[in-house]
Amino acid sequence: MPRVCFTLQVDPARLAEYRARHERVWPEMLAALADSGWHDYSLFLRADGLLVGFLVTDDFPAALAAMQARDVNARWQAEMAPFFLDLDHGAADRAMRPLDEVFNLAAQLAAETGETP
Template identity: 35%
Template sequence: MAKRTKKVFTMQVYPDQVAEYIRRHNPVWPEMATMLKEHGVHNYSMFLAEDGVTLFGYAEIESEEKWAAVADTDVCKKWWDSMAPLMRTNEDNSPESKDLREIFYLA
């Protein structure tokens, strides 16, 4: 198995949209899940912090290049458009996201 890199980030959901955000992820669109797997994304999880608005994302990725290419897919753009009313986004409807740097790991 190829070595995977961890991708960890935060995003912000609007407080009055948390329930809808959760509903739309259970389950995520099948075509979205397939596309992510095809782009080398594994073990992708989202968590909601106790503040009720901060989302914490974790994914294992095969490469930064494949991860970046997700944004160019039609299904991703459609997903972003559908999620934009629920969370803070950039002008292209991509979620505002802040990468987190790993500082400790215990295997």
């Protein structure tokens, strides 16, 4: 299953509040993410506001589209937008900058042994 890693920039002046908002994400939002194909989804936040997200999904564009069709996502994105800098499209889920994976330990080990990762 493909892995996706992306970055966003949280306003450094709002890091504590951003962290607090993610301590208890709305149950409806959690269910929508899971139902839309977001698996093993994590967010990592650096002290300067760099946010790195990671997830596993069969089809990232489809998973994004499924979330964008959900009312709960529209409400969540509206509440979270003020926390981010440089939102190109007004919502964090539309401004994610996916990164190219350049190394995967499991894949290389599997290639060495002829196994499937």
